[in-house]
Amino acid sequence: MAMHIALAGKGGTGKTTIASLLIRYLIDTKKGTILAVDADPNSTLNLALGVQVKKSISDIFNEAKNIDTIDNAIRGNYIKEHLPEDALTHAGDYDLLLVGVPQEAGCYCIPMTILKSNMETLDEKYDYMVIDDQAGMEYLSREVITRLDIMLIISDPTVKGVRTAGRIRELARSLNIEVGKAYLIITKTADAAPLQAEIAATGLELIGAVPFDEQLAEYDLKDQPLVQLPPDSPAVQATREIFRKLLAPTA
Numbered sequence: 001m002a003m004h005i006a007l008a009g010k011g012g013t014g015k016t017t018i019a020s021l022l023i024r025y026l027i028d029t030k031k032g033t034i035l036a037v038d039a040d041p042n043s044t045l046n047l048a049l050g051v052q053v054k055k056s057i058s059d060i061f062n063e064a065k066n067i068d069t070i071d072n073a074i075r076g077n078y079i080k081e082h083l084p085e086d087a088l089t090h091a092g093d094y095d096l097l098l099v100g101v102p103q104e105a106g107c108y109c110i111p112m113t114i115l116k117s118n119m120e121t122l123d124e125k126y127d128y129m130v131i132d133d134q135a136g137m138e139y140l141s142r143e144v145i146t147r148l149d150i151m152l153i154i155s156d157p158t159v160k161g162v163r164t165a166g167r168i169r170e171l172a173r174s175l176n177i178e179v180g181k182a183y184l185i186i187t188k189t190a191d192a193a194p195l196q197a198e199i200a201a202t203g204l205e206l207i208g209a210v211p212f213d214e215q216l217a218e219y220d221l222k223d224q225p226l227v228q229l230p231p232d233s234p235a236v237q238a239t240r241e242i243f244r245k246l247l248a249p250t251a
């Protein structure tokens with residue numbers, strides 16, 4: 001059964017950045033087999049990882065929809081067959097799955113439902129599942145994934161970000177989602193101390209801060225994969241320490 005590690009937080013706080021660095025950490029420390037799930041319709045995790053993706057779950061759904069048949073079971077079977085074959089991108093040390101954008105507006109629920117119905121199979125196949133999402137927390141509110149072993153809630157060094165983090169934790173509590181551990185990560189600052197009172201009010205445990213990293217920002221500007229950042233880059237160093245704590249046997 002895969003360990004589910006999910007990223008959540010206000011828009012632009014650094015979810016995808018941290019997801020990609022976590023995947024790199026899991027690979028470097030040889031923790032086991034990894035599935036990276038990009039549940040953001042505006043997929044960027046593949047860019048951060050430097051991986052070319054051919055098809056998303058939505059693409060396969062769109063193909064199935066265009067099959068000339070009145071039999072819905074045929075469409076269902078098409079999806080079942082093609083999902084593991086075509087939508088799982090094998091990136092050497094891990095696999096990547098993109099939810100993608102459905103053709104019609106407003107039916108993001110369909111690829112999400114497809115993901116949900118495939119969770120059990122995927123769970124058996126991998127040791128770790130890292131789930132990156134858009135700020136809207138679609139997969140949370142749709143209860144696509146009902147067990148989160150670790151929830152990493154990301155905030156920028158603002159009061160708003162921290163409050164949103166607290167609300168996300170509460171949302172998860174109000175849904176049918178089993179959360180093992182939830183942690184807060186503050187990004188783009190080396191010092192989370194000024195936010196201490198705000199953080200305490202959320203009840204979340206702060207696991208670490210990730211400093212603003214000039215080089216990371218530069219990579220982003222040049223569309224260069226973040227996984228290529230040197231090991232001594234401040235963001236890589238800070239996240240490595242966070243992940244070590246996170247995955248330590250006593251954590």
Ligand SMILES: Nc1ncnc2c1ncn2[C@@H]1O[C@H](COP(=O)(O)OP(=O)(O)OP(=O)(O)O)[C@@H](O)[C@H]1O
Binds near residue numbers: 018135210214
């Ligand atoms: N530690 C950091 N130092 C410098 N820049 C950073 C850092 N973390 C994230 N950024 C920058 O902040 C921006 C947003 O980061 P990222 O895409 O990871 O956020 P996100 O939470 O996934 O956003 P979205 O909600 O749009 O999915 C990017 O331009 C990224 O390069």
Ligand SMILES: [Mg+2]
Binds near residue numbers: 015017040
């Ligand atoms: Mg993102």
